[in-house]
Amino acid sequence: MGCGRVGAALASMLDQDGHDVTVLDTRAEAFRRLPPEFSGKRHVGNGIDQDILARIGVGQADAFVAVTQGDNRNVMATQMAKHLFGVSRALCRIYDPIREEIYRGLGLETISPTLVGARLLKETLDRQPAPAGQES
Helix, strand or coil, X not given: CCCCHHHHHHHHHHHHCCCCCEEEECCHHHHHHCCCCCCCEEEECCCCCHHHXXXXXXXXXXXXXXXXXXXXXXXXXXXXXXXXXXXXXXXXEXXXXXXXXXXXXXXCEEECHHHHHHHHHHHHHHCCCCCCCCCC
16 A cells, blocks of 8 residues: 555565555556556555455455555554454554554554664664775
8 A cells, every 4th residue: 555656666576576466545646656567456545445445355465565654544554454354464664663663562563664764874874984995
């Protein structure tokens, strides 16, 4: 759910790996981010609408990933996919690190790009730079 930069890139990667991929977004123009060779399905609709999730077959999915810009929508859709439709892998992007920790504690699989990005930046800063003239 969500065909922004991350959603489109993930959908494309999964499609290239041979998975049956369905992308859901509230705006049809978001699908322009998908490459021309994308062979998955595209659906316009709101991922927090139970009828839409049923219509696109979420109950038959092996995984559900919510990567819209809204933490609340991502959490709600992920909970619906997991608890109402029985999807075994339901992943949710949550920007707010505090809320991400709370929802992870409630059993959702969560990713906080805020924390991931901060960790990567810190790891890069912690690495000792090569002495001048000795870059590899």
